[in-house]
Amino acid sequence: MHLSLAEREEISRGLAAGCSARAIARRLGRRSSTISREVSRHGGRESYRAAAADAQAYQSARRPKPAKLARDSRLRALVEQKLMMRWSPEQISGWLARCFPSDSSMRVSHEAIYLSLFDPRRRKAIDRGLTRQLRSGRVMRHPKRARRPDGRGVIKDLVPISERPTEVENRMVAGHWEGDLVMGSRPSAVATLVERTSRFTALVALPDGIKADQVTPHLTRYLLSLPAPMRRTLTWDRGREIAGHKTITEATSMPIYLCKPRSPWQRGTNENTNRLLRQYLPKNADLRRFSQDDLDAIADELNNRPRKIHGYRSPAEIYAEHCGTSRR
Template structure:
């Protein structure tokens, strides 16, 4: 392990990539064809047509390698390979004034990004006194550019690491994934028109974390039930209280539930098995898909402040809050109350209509 770390320290933690020829560049074979074409006194345009290249590409190739009298394919190919080698000498190694300024700022514990931004601000028209934050990092860590800057200045960075550790995307662990979820797009079209009063929306209303209560709203009547959840916001803590409240709903008014895509509903399959209500989950960052519940939660903030500890509210307290909310006239009902509309639906038998 010590030898591996020593090897990585020498490379600065930066992987060295081998030099490769781009397919866009002239190959050795193409340069040989250019050399033969020159000997046959072909023009640059004729050579370009035969090679499938631009005439300017061929003319520049000949000009930069001695002209028609001195062009040789082998030496031209070697020169092109040498010009393409990377990295070139670092800008900080070429410009002592810029290097001194960058080292001075690093000594003051400025980050490379702060230095690059400061240089752009103070030298707006002078490209020779500007450098990117990535170039500063490479000059600190890349062994091929080490002469560009004092490597001991890595100790002045926030990480103080002698090797660079690139950011790597974390592999998914499966934690927090809601398994077997059914998207709201699979919900029956009848839910949208609110004509059949058997569909509910639900969510959590947060107080000071981890205190919360659940809300259930019937889409047609806007009748609201508030659920005490005194134990916490994890799925195993929410599930028993939510299940109990759903079972309190008359069976004929209990068909579907639409919920936000939060981790608290991860045990939705157990809730469905107990209550017989399939649970549909909204798309990510789409609270408008359960707009009735969102509007109700906004009304509840008149009674349940964001800074309140909601664990102090008993189920009786929450029922007392839901009562005035359900008996408040609503314009959408012609100023009838949600409780009155809900009672009428329950007594009329409309909820049994498929």
């Protein structure tokens, strides 16, 4: 498998930091021999440059050819339209496969879309300004890195996640939620809730602040607006904003289970959703300026995107089906 420009940039940074080929290979999930050959082929440790190496590799390819999106204006227009709607390349690729099952000309992989956006050789294939519509908003592509979790305060009378019903794990029963805060410039924040089965997202405005007594009434009000069968459990991070968990449970009959310290993966669905929401709710913004109507519009846009996990159906479709089943 050929190295991508992002991988070559990572190699260049590793060399500049004095890392060995073996260390760089571990970081990229490649063989150390692949990294050694790449560096030797393109000038050695002292002269290696990612862009030059990538351009040379492209010119040395047996059959360099224009990208598919550069050749097919109909496909390119449709991809650009969906990018403008803030769909991810993977969502676009899956949706095309679903909508054009017998037309191979209307199929493109998510990696091909990323390459057309980020690869300088393909800059004419697609409007590279559309990188601003991606969740990261980056103009360059970087390999993923693990983020270190951070723990927060101690809460009285908490119910640990180890006591959560086993039915929550398999996602077969709807009505189990995960939640947390998405922080803006302090003390602004928005409460985020994700239903585990459908991945349906709800956003709750917190105009008063992020202390427990300021969060509890707004969170309670939203949970009470849900159909009773959809109020089964809530799993939350150990943030001090949920210190009023007993009050919420008494009002909603909805047990609240708290994750272990520094264990955000225990509510991974919500964590992933919060990353998506950064496209709309920047870290340095005052999130109090977003009204509940604004947040409902953001959630609606997110809930109507196709998801790979649902066979490229939307969370809104799946959630509506479960609500209908619950009423019968």
